Amino acid sequence: MHVYTLPMRKKLIAANWKMNQAPAGWQEKNSPYRPHSIIDIVVFPSFLDIWNCLQRGILIGGQCGRAEPGGAFTGDVSMKMLKEIGCTYVLCGHSERRQYHHETDEDIAKQATAAFEAGLIPVICIGENLTEREAGDEKDVVTQQMQTLSLDGEFIIAYEPVWAIGTGKNATAAQAQEMHALIRSLLPSHLQSTTRILYGGSVKADNCKEILEQADVDGGLVGGASLQSEAFRAIVETAVN
């Protein structure tokens, strides 16, 4: 008899340090930012800290990358450069890039394609803003964001409702699960059971348990709480258990 078992989706907890200094204690031997034996831990530091973090064996992603491999784009780095320095992942379409750098769904689709070509795993961020949530349009928004992507390689989706980012107001576990299940259903069918979908938006030690327990939540993208190593350690420990 043929027994079919679903491949396991290993939990992933990501620290997005944004434009902040590396948190105190990050370089210590038992720091929670270092690779873990049971779950994946990834850090997205500022570009200036990437090299130091890599030297300590931390698994790293770039916070953004440009689709073009090189050229006259002052202030930017390319996906190719991120790969060459030793990044494994790259964030594509974080809401702060969409807001402050006017990145569109089309730009983000191009970045994801460039990440695949460079051999990086894009962590593609999607999610509705407060006006869209209040109008009941969150599913349409996320569906539109998903449909622009051409998913041809290993990738991760991060569902980050914009109204929950940095506001202290997280989605409930039920809201997260509902959106994650929708996102999973929008993936190409052969990738539905294996693709990891992270939740992001005010993830903290005291609210992450219920969210991380949801069937379609495979980890978290943590901003503010990743800047204090003990708060981040508590989230990692919750994910492990």
Ligand code: PGA
């Ligand atoms: P937050 O940020 O945890 O501070 O809400 C999450 C993110 O921006 O990825």
